[in-house]
Amino acid sequence: MPVPKYRTSASKRDMRRSHHALRAPGLSVCPNCHEVKLSHVVCPSCGFYKGKQVLETKSSSTSWDGSDLSSSKVQAKDETLEDSSKKDS
Numbered sequence: 001m002p003v004p005k006y007r008t009s010a011s012k013r014d015m016r017r018s019h020h021a022l023r024a025p026g027l028s029v030c031p032n033c034h035e036v037k038l039s040h041v042v043c044p045s046c047g048f049y050k051g052k053q054v055l056e057t058k059s060s061s062t063s064w065d066g067s068d069l070s071s072s073k074v075q076a077k078d079e080t081l082e083d084s085s086k087k088d089s
Helices: 010-019 071-088
Strands: 027-029 036-038
Touching: none
Parallel strands: none
Antiparallel strands: 027 036
């Protein structure tokens, strides 16, 4: 297996890495809803791209609070865990 004959100096190493820096993404403002979005991408808040509606967005006024979880699902999960522990013993 090839091995470098000479040690790479810090200067050469740093010059090689000079192009490895990360750049910030190009952001723009949506002309429809005035939210910040990525350029050349559908606006995630309103679903518009180039003045046309291309996606139907979910209403953002409702926030998820976990109310759709029922206690029966949690009880069923507990029962399956108990059944599997009984099988093991």
